[in-house]
Each structure stands twice: as structure tokens, then as C-alpha cells.
Amino acid sequence: MRLLLLCGVIGCAAEPKPFPLRAPFTQDTDLRLVSLPCHPDPSDKEPDRVACTPKEYTSSYRWDMIDNLTFDRSSRALSLDLTSEAANVNSFDEVPDSAWFDNRIGVRPMAIDEIAAGACKPADSLQEAEGRTWTIDKGKDNGASLGFRVDVPGKGLYALKSDTADQPERNSAASVIGAALYQAAGFTTSCEQIVYVKRSQLVLKPGLKVISYGTRYDFDEKALAKVLQESTHTGELARMQASKWLPGFPIGPFKYEGTRDDDPNDIIRHEDRRELRGSRLLAAWMGHWDSKEQNSMDLWMAADAKHSRSSPGFIRHCILDTSDSLGQYMDPGQTRSGHSYQYDFADMGRDFITFGMIERPWDRAKLTPGHERFGYFSTRDFDPERWVGAYPNPAFLRMTERDAAWMARIIARFSVEQIRAVVAAGQFSNPSDTDYITDVLVARQHTILARYLTRLSPIADIHVEPDGRICGVDLARFRGAVPVERFHYDADERGGGKSVALPVTPGPDGAVCVMPTRLAVDGLADDAAGRRVVIRLRDGVAGPLEIHAYDLGDRGMRVVGITRN
Numbered sequence: 001m002r003l004l005l006l007c008g009v010i011g012c013a014a015e016p017k018p019f020p021l022r023a024p025f026t027q028d029t030d031l032r033l034v035s036l037p038c039h040p041d042p043s044d045k046e047p048d049r050v051a052c053t054p055k056e057y058t059s060s061y062r063w064d065m066i067d068n069l070t071f072d073r074s075s076r077a078l079s080l081d082l083t084s085e086a087a088n089v090n091s092f093d094e095v096p097d098s099a100w101f102d103n104r105i106g107v108r109p110m111a112i113d114e115i116a117a118g119a120c121k122p123a124d125s126l127q128e129a130e131g132r133t134w135t136i137d138k139g140k141d142n143g144a145s146l147g148f149r150v151d152v153p154g155k156g157l158y159a160l161k162s163d164t165a166d167q168p169e170r171n172s173a174a175s176v177i178g179a180a181l182y183q184a185a186g187f188t189t190s191c192e193q194i195v196y197v198k199r200s201q202l203v204l205k206p207g208l209k210v211i212s213y214g215t216r217y218d219f220d221e222k223a224l225a226k227v228l229q230e231s232t233h234t235g236e237l238a239r240m241q242a243s244k245w246l247p248g249f250p251i252g253p254f255k256y257e258g259t260r261d262d263d264p265n266d267i268i269r270h271e272d273r274r275e276l277r278g279s280r281l282l283a284a285w286m287g288h289w290d291s292k293e294q295n296s297m298d299l300w301m302a303a304d305a306k307h308s309r310s311s312p313g314f315i316r317h318c319i320l321d322t323s324d325s326l327g328q329y330m331d332p333g334q335t336r337s338g339h340s341y342q343y344d345f346a347d348m349g350r351d352f353i354t355f356g357m358i359e360r361p362w363d364r365a366k367l368t369p370g371h372e373r374f375g376y377f378s379t380r381d382f383d384p385e386r387w388v389g390a391y392p393n394p395a396f397l398r399m400t401e402r403d404a405a406w407m408a409r410i411i412a413r414f415s416v417e418q419i420r421a422v423v424a425a426g427q428f429s430n431p432s433d434t435d436y437i438t439d440v441l442v443a444r445q446h447t448i449l450a451r452y453l454t455r456l457s458p459i460a461d462i463h464v465e466p467d468g469r470i471c472g473v474d475l476a477r478f479r480g481a482v483p484v485e486r487f488h489y490d491a492d493e494r495g496g497g498k499s500v501a502l503p504v505t506p507g508p509d510g511a512v513c514v515m516p517t518r519l520a521v522d523g524l525a526d527d528a529a530g531r532r533v534v535i536r537l538r539d540g541v542a543g544p545l546e547i548h549a550y551d552l553g554d555r556g557m558r559v560v561g562i563t564r565n
Contacts, residue, residue, distance in 0.1 A: 173426030178322025478510025
């Protein structure tokens with residue numbers, strides 16, 4: 001009985017299930033078109049209007065915070081909800097393209113200009129339209145920052161938001177920088193850019209109303225003056241953040257857990273999606289503490305773009321508003337940002353028991369002279385493993401070592417030059433601010449890579465060269481996550497009933513290659529066990545990478561999967 005129990009726990013050291021002979025899954029099915037039943041969607045102008053879309057979800061910030069701080073966490077604890085590995089990972093330990101994520105910098109080289117532009121296309125630029133007349137057709141509802149929507153002739157709709165008087169330029173720059181980093185990583189974001197406007201070029205549409213936290217009021221000349229007054233000014237020009245209105249029909253934010261009952265494509269629980277789990281590390285990198293469901297958006301993308309409320313279509317999931325990055329408010333209460341939740345009962349309990357005698361990271365927090373506008377955003381006490389947002393995020397809580405390592409491999413792709421170009425897009429008036437934010441992001445990047453590329457193998461981009469070598473890129477060596485003298489490569493191959501050592505050839509820019517031996521495979525079916533080969537490649541820094549391949553004879557080796565240990 002004890003033997004059976006032991007076998008049940010450790011699997012009696014059984015061999016792992018072999019990878020089948022097929023290409024990796026690279027495209028999710030959630031981009032397929034689906035038709036949904038219609039429902040009433042009346043408006044003042046069209047009382048009989050219907051929509052053949054998912055119903056709009058309205059998210060309450062207060063309820064979402066209370067739920068995630070108390071009820072949701074208690075429910076998971078009582079249900080013994082144990083974290084398992086992400087459910088949407090392919091045989092190459094990567095995330096397929098989907099309605100949530102498009103692989104970009106993680107799988108292909110990106111030009112500096114492309115990364116710095118974020119989601120903006122050349123036609124989206126407002127630079128040549130800054131002196132023309134823009135019509136304000138909508139005020140901005142809710143949110144800490146003030147703003148309004150404009151209709152720019154020949155360009156479309158843009159939401160304009162101001163900075164805050166105590167942190168000039170930070171909000172708008174953080175929106176541009178954060179959106180560009182999320183976009184390059186693979187998420188869908190809005191086009192963000194910095195614009196400079198005059199009051200004289202703005203035409204205020206009469207009769208506008210806005211709702212601010214339940215209170216309805218007029219968006220009139222007085223309200224507009226308040227927005228412009230809050231903005232940073234260069235002479236008569238007001239600096240503002242411009243967000244291009246997203247295409248599609250908005251149906252509210254997405255949740256970081258569960259699925260949408262009204263979306264047939266949504267079959268993987270959101271908290272089990274690797275891209276949402278791993279985005280915790282991306283948020284930590286830029287200090288995006290406000291990474292909650294209210295800063296997301298689901299868009300119904302109708303096949304007939306002229307009728308946005310029609311079916312068939314699919315839902316595109318977007319990340320919005322990174323203005324609360326790069327250091328939020330400067331009041332003393334924000335020294336805990338990134339280290340503790342806004343209402344962290346565990347920390348409160350420890351402080352109560354120890355009478356507050358334990359020194360915390362926020363006890364050492366201080367503003368950086370000359371860069372006070374960025375609050376407490378720095379490299380001081382930055383711990384990506386312990387970083388948290390404003391309050392618990394269900395997907396972030398379930399991030400595993402593999403999820404974090406996946407995002408770290410994406411973050412490793414950003415060069416110093418690319419990071420600097422992204423920061424420069426924030427258009428700081430003081431060049432030293434550009435230098436400061438670039439230096440902090442580069443240093444925090446190194447901290448992330450030193451932690452998450454030194455446990456599981458950091459070797460990526462596994463492929464077969466024309467000469468038969470199997471090669472990859474050691475991202476830890478490529479980005480200098482640890483000193484170069486720590487890297488020592490070796491490899492072995494198992495296949496055809498034998499195990500042999502293989503020579504390893506390191507190359508420049510983190511390149512590493514091995515030449516597999518060839519098996520006697522004549523007469524065997526392509527997927528026969530006798531054709532299977534497993535190569536274990538080690539770099540002396542992290543765990544081994546297992547490369548699973550089939551020897552197809554004259555057709556060469558075909559890699560079908562990898563395992564990081």
C-alpha cells in the first residue's frame with residue numbers, strides 16, 4: 001500500500017509523455033467569427049435599436065477592490081484552489097497568438113521606430129493637425145485625470161487627458177511609454193501620443209454632460225478651463241495625452257478571472273492564461289500599480305465594420321491606461337506602492353504583532369532629488385518576485401515560475417536603445433528626465449532577468465539550421481543577466497536506446513548550437529518511437545533545456561517541443 005501511494009505521488013519516475021510529431025500550436029481559435037443572439041440596446045435617438053453582441057459589462061472599482069481584498073481570496077482559500085500551470089501554452093513553452101495576445105518582440109526583431117510608436121500608425125499622428133480646429137464632442141467620465149474627447153478632421157476621435165499639477169508631464173509620458181511597452185510585448189493597446197493644443201483651436205459642443213463617480217454635471221466652458229488649467233503649459237500651448245478611440249464596439253472591461261458566458265470563444269479561465277499571469281512582471285517593470293480590470297477593455301469586432309453592433313464577430317481584449325506608471329502620487333502614503341496592497345491585512349497584522357518594529361521597504365523610500373515628479377519610482381528595494389499592485393489581481397496571484405520566466409524572456413528582448421526610444425516618445429522637456437527613466441527601466445530590467453532567467457533555462461528560439469545543427473539564443477548571456485564567466489555549456493542526447501555527450505558551440509549575441517547524432521531510422525514510420533531524440537542542453541546558470549525532436553532521416557531533424565527544468 002505504501003508503495004502504491006508513493007507511486008501515486010511521484011509517478012514511479014515514469015518517463016514523460018513524448019511530444020507528438022506535429023507543428024506547435026501557434027494560433028488560438030478565439031479569433032474565429034461567432035454569431036450571437038440580438039438583444040434590446042435602445043438609445044435616445046434610436047429607442048428600438050438592437051445589438052447582436054455580448055452585453056456590456058460595467059465594472060465597479062470599489063466592489064472589485066473589496067471583492068479581491070476579501071471575498072475572492074477567502075473563497076479561494078476555502079475551496080483549496082491550488083495554482084496549476086497555465087492552460088494556453090504550446091509545445092514550445094510559448095503562448096499562441098490570440099484575441100488576447102499577439103507575439104511581437106518575443107518572436108521577431110522590431111525596429112526602434114516601430115517599438116516607440118506603440119499602437120500608433122503614421123496616419124494616427126496628430127502633429128500636423130495641432131493647429132487646426134478640433135471639436136469637443138464628449139467629456140471624460142470618472143477617473144482621476146481630467147479630459148475630454150475631440151473629433152479631429154481627417155483623423156477621427158481621440159481622448160485628451162491632462163497631467164496633474166504636482167507631477168507635470170509624468171501622467172502623459174507614462175501613458176505613452178507604458179502603452180508602447182505593452183504593445184511591443186504582445187498586448188493590444190490604444191495609440192498614445194503627446195499633443196500640444198491651444199484653447200483657441202478647441203470648439204466646445206453645447207449641452208455636453210459627464211458623470212463623475214455618480215454625479216452628473218455639465219461639461220461647459222468652466223469645466224474645459226479646469227482641464228486646461230491642470231495641464232502642463234509651454235506658453236499658450238497645453239500639453240496633453242491623446243488616446244486614439246479604439247475600433248469596434250466597446251462592451252466594458254474584461255475580468256482577470258473566469259470566462260464570459262456570452263462569448264463562445266472564451267473557454268480558458270482568464271486567471272489560467274499565461275499572458276495575464278505573466279503581465280504581472282511587465283507591470284512590475286514599469287511600476288504599473290493600477291493594473292486592474294477597470295484599465296482594460298473588451299471590443300466586439302463585427303465582421304461588418306460599418307455595423308458595429310452586428311454579428312458575426314469576435315471579442316478583442318485590450319490593455320488601457322498606463323498613466324499610473326513610472327511613479328504615482330508623491331504623498332507619503334504612496335511609499336508602499338509596489339511593496340504592499342493599499343489595504344494589506346497581512347502587513348497590518350505583522351505590524352500589529354511586532355509593534356511596527358520590522359523595517360519595511362517603504363520605511364526606506366525617498367524621492368530622488370531632481371526627479372521628484374516620478375514619486376518613488378526607482379531601483380531602490382525593487383523586488384519583482386514580491387511586487388504587487390494596488391490590490392490583489394486574480395491572475396497575478398496565480399503567476400508561476402514558468403509564467404514569469406516566459407515574460408522575462410520577452411522583457412529580455414528590449415535593448416537599451418529601444419528602451420531609450422520608448423522613453424523619448426514621452427517627450428519630457430528636461431533631457432535628464434529621459435535619462436533617469438531610461439536608467440531606472442534598464443536597471444529594473446536587469447533585476448528581473450537576474451531573478452527569472454537563472455532558474456528555468458533561458459535558452460529560446462530553438463530551430464534547426466540547414467547544416468543540421470540545433471541552435472537557440474541564451475537570453476541570460478545575451479543580456480548579461482549574470483557575469484559571463486558563469487556560463488559553461490554541455491549537452492547530451494538520448495535516442496535509439498543510447499545516450500551520448502554532444503559538443504556545444506557558443507556564439508555571439510547569446511547564440512548556442514549543438515550537432516545531434518543521427519539514428520538508424522530506415523523503414524520506421526515518421527512518428528515511431530525509434531526516431532525520437534531528446535537533447536538536454538545546460539548553460540551552467542539555470543536548469544537544463546530538453547529539446548524533443550524526431551530524426552526524419554534525409555529530411556533532417558524536426559524539433560517538436562521543449563521542456564524547461
